[in-house]
Amino acid sequence: MRTAEGYRKLIWKAKIRWLIGNIIVYSIVCIPLVPIILMYGWLIAQAFSGVCISSLIPQKLTLDNFYFLTGPIYWGGTPLYKSYWPLVRNTLLLALGTTGLVVAITSLAGYAISRFEFKGRDPLLKSVVVVHSIPGVLFLIALMYVLNTIGLYGKGFLTLLSVIIIKAGLESPMYTWMLKGFFDSVPWELEWAALVDGCSRFAAWRKVVMPLIFPGIAAVSIFAFLSGWGEYLLVLTYITDRKWYTLSLALSELTYQFKHVDYGMLAAFSLLYLLPAMVFFLLTQKYLMTMRIVAYKG
Amino acid sequence: MVRVKLEHLTKRFGKVVAVNDLNLEIKDGEFMALLGPSGCGKTTTMLMIAGIYKPTKGHVYFNDVCVDDLPPKDRNVGMVFQSYALYPHMKVFDNIAFPLKLKKLPKDEIREKVKKVADFLEIGHLLDRKPAQLSGGQMQRVALARALVKEPDIFLMDEPLSNLDAKLRVVMRAEIKRLQKRLGITTIYVTHDQVEAMTMADRIAVLREGILQQCAVPDELYLKPRNMFVGGFIGSPPMNFLDCSLVEENHEHYLDLGVFKLWIPPDIADLIMKNASGSELVFGIRPEDLKVTLTLPPEAKEAGQKSKIQAIRSEIYVLEPLGKDVIINTKLGDTLVKVVAPPTIRPSVGETIWLNFDLDKMHVFDKKTELAVI
Numbered sequence: 001m002r003t004a005e006g007y008r009k010l011i012w013k014a015k016i017r018w019l020i021g022n023i024i025v026y027s028i029v030c031i032p033l034v035p036i037i038l039m040y041g042w043l044i045a046q047a048f049s050g051v052c053i054s055s056l057i058p059q060k061l062t063l064d065n066f067y068f069l070t071g072p073i074y075w076g077g078t079p080l081y082k083s084y085w086p087l088v089r090n091t092l093l094l095a096l097g098t099t100g101l102v103v104a105i106t107s108l109a110g111y112a113i114s115r116f117e118f119k120g121r122d123p124l125l126k127s128v129v130v131v132h133s134i135p136g137v138l139f140l141i142a143l144m145y146v147l148n149t150i151g152l153y154g155k156g157f158l159t160l161l162s163v164i165i166i167k168a169g170l171e172s173p174m175y176t177w178m179l180k181g182f183f184d185s186v187p188w189e190l191e192w193a194a195l196v197d198g199c200s201r202f203a204a205w206r207k208v209v210m211p212l213i214f215p216g217i218a219a220v221s222i223f224a225f226l227s228g229w230g231e232y233l234l235v236l237t238y239i240t241d242r243k244w245y246t247l248s249l250a251l252s253e254l255t256y257q258f259k260h261v262d263y264g265m266l267a268a269f270s271l272l273y274l275l276p277a278m279v280f281f282l283l284t285q286k287y288l289m290t291m292r293i294v295a296y297k298g
Numbered sequence: 299m300v301r302v303k304l305e306h307l308t309k310r311f312g313k314v315v316a317v318n319d320l321n322l323e324i325k326d327g328e329f330m331a332l333l334g335p336s337g338c339g340k341t342t343t344m345l346m347i348a349g350i351y352k353p354t355k356g357h358v359y360f361n362d363v364c365v366d367d368l369p370p371k372d373r374n375v376g377m378v379f380q381s382y383a384l385y386p387h388m389k390v391f392d393n394i395a396f397p398l399k400l401k402k403l404p405k406d407e408i409r410e411k412v413k414k415v416a417d418f419l420e421i422g423h424l425l426d427r428k429p430a431q432l433s434g435g436q437m438q439r440v441a442l443a444r445a446l447v448k449e450p451d452i453f454l455m456d457e458p459l460s461n462l463d464a465k466l467r468v469v470m471r472a473e474i475k476r477l478q479k480r481l482g483i484t485t486i487y488v489t490h491d492q493v494e495a496m497t498m499a500d501r502i503a504v505l506r507e508g509i510l511q512q513c514a515v516p517d518e519l520y521l522k523p524r525n526m527f528v529g530g531f532i533g534s535p536p537m538n539f540l541d542c543s544l545v546e547e548n549h550e551h552y553l554d555l556g557v558f559k560l561w562i563p564p565d566i567a568d569l570i571m572k573n574a575s576g577s578e579l580v581f582g583i584r585p586e587d588l589k590v591t592l593t594l595p596p597e598a599k600e601a602g603q604k605s606k607i608q609a610i611r612s613e614i615y616v617l618e619p620l621g622k623d624v625i626i627n628t629k630l631g632d633t634l635v636k637v638v639a640p641p642t643i644r645p646s647v648g649e650t651i652w653l654n655f656d657l658d659k660m661h662v663f664d665k666k667t668e669l670a671v672i
Contacts, residue, residue, distance in 0.1 A: 192350050193383035195370040197444070198400035211387045 036266065046267035065268035073112050074262070075254060081242075090160065091246040094235070095228035097164035098171075102224040103217060105172050107223045110179030111205055115191075125180075128173040136170045147238065156241045163234045171227060182216030222284050226277055247273050299326045300484050302347060306356035309342050309501065309508075320356070322340050329475070329481045331499035331533070333489055341510035344454050347486060349373050351601040360451070368376065371400075373452075374485075376445030380457040382437045384429040390416075390440050391425040397448040415443045421671040435466050442474075446481075453478070453485040459494060471498055496498040497521070501636045504528050526668040529582050529661055535625060538588075538635045540581045541665065544570055553581055553662070557631040559602045559612045560655060566672055573671040574664045579661040582661035589654035590626055592645070598654050609654040614647050 002010075031111060041056040050060030072079035081087065113121065147153040155239045186209050194204035208215070232248040239245060245253075251269060255261075307320040317339040324330045332340035341387040345351045347358055357364050365373060365535035391412060392399075396409045419439045429437060438458055445453065458474075459467045476496045478485050489495050493503045494543050496516045503513040504527070512524040525531035529537045542555040544567065551567035552559040560581075562570075570579070571612075590597075591609070599605035615634065617626035619641075626637045626645070637653065645651055662672050 187381065187383070189379045189381050189383040190385065192345070192348075192370075193377065193385075193444075194396075195350060196348055196373075196375055196377045198448075199369040199398040200369070200371065205402070208385055272636060 040294060043267050043271055047271045048261055048268075049264060052261075052263045057283065066272075067270065068265065073250070073254070073265075080253065081245075081250060086243065087247050087250050090244055091229060091248070094164060094226045094231060095162070095166075098167045098228035098231075099221050099224040101164060101168035102172055102175055103221055104222060105168065106175040106179050106280055107157055107171070107210065107213070108205075109176045109215060110183050111209065113176065114180045114183035125177070128177045132174045136192075137233065139170075140233070145235065153238065154240050156244050159238050160240075160244050161273035163231070166230060166234060168224075171224065179216050179220060181214065182213045182280060186212050218284065222280055226280060229277060241266060300360050301326045301362070302452065302484060302486070303359040303362070304343070304356070305359065307346060307353050307358065308341065308355035309346060309351060310341070316508050317346070317353075320505075320508075320510055321451060322503055322510065324484060324486060327484055329478050329485045329487065329498060329500045331487045331495035331502045333492060333495040333502050333507060334505035334511075335490055335531075336379070337507075338505040340341050341456055341488075342503050342508075343505075344456055344486060344488050347452070347522050347656060348375050348377055348454055352403045356458045357382075374448070374450050375452045375454055376448060376450030377454040378438075378441045378456065378458045380460055381457075382429075383459075384437055384439040384440055386442075388428070389425065390427050390432070391420070391431070393429065393440055394425075394447050395510065396526050397444065401448070411447055412443075415447045419443050434462050435470070438462065438470065442477075443584065446570070450483065455485065455487045457489055460489075460491070460648075467494075472484070474498065492511040493534065496532070497651055498619050499639075504531060522670070523661065526580060526582070526663045526670075529670070533584055533586075535585045535636045536636065537582045537661070538633075540583075540633055540635070540661075542579050542581045542631065542662075544574070544579060550604070553579070555581055555630070559600055560603050560608055560657075564659065566657075569672050570662055575665070575666055578665035579665040580665050580668075580670070582663060583659060585616040585653060586638040587656060587659035588635070589639050590639045590643055590645070590658070591652045591654060594652050595654065601655070606657050607654050608657070609652045611650050612653050614645055617645075617647060626651070629661050 016055070037075075038056070040079065042053075045056050045058040047065055048052055048061055048063070049058040050062040053059055068081075068084045073081040073084060104256055113125065144153065147159070152158050190208055190212075191228065193202050194208040195201070199207065230248060231246070235246050235249050239249070249272060251266075254266060254269065302322075302324040304320050304322040307317055307322075308315070309317040320339075320343060322330075332471055334340050336597065342351060346353050349365070349368060349372075353366065357366055357538040359365065360373070363564075369481065371396060373657050374379055380517060384390075388396070394412045394415060395408050403411075412425070413422065416425060419435060419442055421439045421443060424432060424436060424440070429440070432440065438461075441458070442524065455474075459470055462470060464545065471494060483497040487495070487499060496519075500511060501515055503517055504511040508648050510526045512519060514522075519528060521534050523532065523537075526539065530539065540555050542553045542560075545552050545554045547561075550563060553562055589595075589607075594600065595607075597605075597608045599611045601608040612628040612630060612635075614626055615629050618627070622641065623638045624643070626639050628635050628651070635653070660672075661670060663669065664671050
């Protein structure tokens, strides 16, 4: 039999244990946060500083570093790019194109794998994991030959389109698998009800199933957009015409200065480049969490 | 209005045979129940009638026309699912209007029809809500409305009442039966609850492991079950089964139930000998057909003697009072026998009572084939 005093002591001990536990956990969690905060902090501070700084405090606050928004971009004295905006256009094209293509392919493929029985269905599913683990880098040279033979290499806009197709192709298996998990969670009876109500298979997919899959589609779109927005290797390898460079490529070129590095401009440029990614992540964290859980269940 | 005929209907999923050579005819305007335990193939049969599953073998006929290749959307069936399958992203109005929208009817006509059905089912005030905001009973009515609004030729219902609470279930049973009688639509109703089937259907098809056991009107299933499964499935509490064998002593025939013997008249004995495959039999008697008395009544004789009503003494094991009756459990040998007695008899546990067997009410089955032999 415990006395009131005894209970109070136990509660006190439990509270202290909980407090210390939390302090330890949060401290450990904060450790990896430190370099991240330092990096982003420096980026933001440098973007608004007139001189090159090595601390988190901006000096000589100015907006001059953002000059590239309204004029040619200088590389150690010479104008390397006539304008900033075509770069943005190309990057957007790549990102949105990849997203559109990926969503179109994976929403149909995921549905088919989830609902239809066909020969090779299981091996197909299992091979997705294997294929995804192969780095796309391995295919660079082979794809170069393919593009050249088809006549799509060095053709400016068409090459950018090819990059979109290649990106969509490399990433679709994984996204198909994610969406399959979502499709699996839609009960059969809903589709049967739609079929009996008068839908063809396609109409049932479009009107009943897809609206219910919306979080999955949203997650896949976000991932595909961000992947396209940050694509560097494929663009570097295949796009030779400066008119069709993307932001990632331009950034890499601009960092290649050896005498007079314009850290301010670079920081400003990088800040604007990473802004959409950050905004997306902040707005859609919830969606991405549900998506990960469903994907693992599937 | 449509007649449905199922001819040698078989459905296989890989190695599993869900429906095995089903032959059934449903008359125009009839309320047919498909009754059986879980996994007996009743839902699969219904989905084949709807066109969602294609039969592995056999055919489905609507008015003598083979509809095997007709897709579900062209069969004009209205279906209510066990989980209602309401479209969660649409409002109630849009859920009910969905079949009409697919038929591309004008907006005014759609609104009029939806309102009419909604008022008929008393859900007119719920049209702006989403399914998540409805109670179970309301969702079920919306599902019914969606099935009815396109004026179907056939009404298919897959255990629509099993997700409702007991009280609502009883109310909805009567409502659905009244609805069907009023509209006269051929209805096929799937259920595992024999009370639902018995109270609602014109005819019941009892299924077990994909095979049709018996198809008849409720009274016939109750009074003349074709086999042990039907006998034990229909009726609550279920029929009592006691192993027995036919013996002959001094030119008289008896059913030897181990603990006691029952005399049986010669014509019944002949019938048993003709129909049974061997000597091992099962004696069946419904709890409500057994009578409990405290003393041996004048019309009865002790078991083994020549009488229509024979009685044996037995000790009460457990009592289950229900208010309107009491279920008396007694042990005969190793078998627990249940008897439904009126509440006027008030014995107590451990007391000895007379169990009266009426030969008119007995059922005898072949132990091996499980078929009824009389």
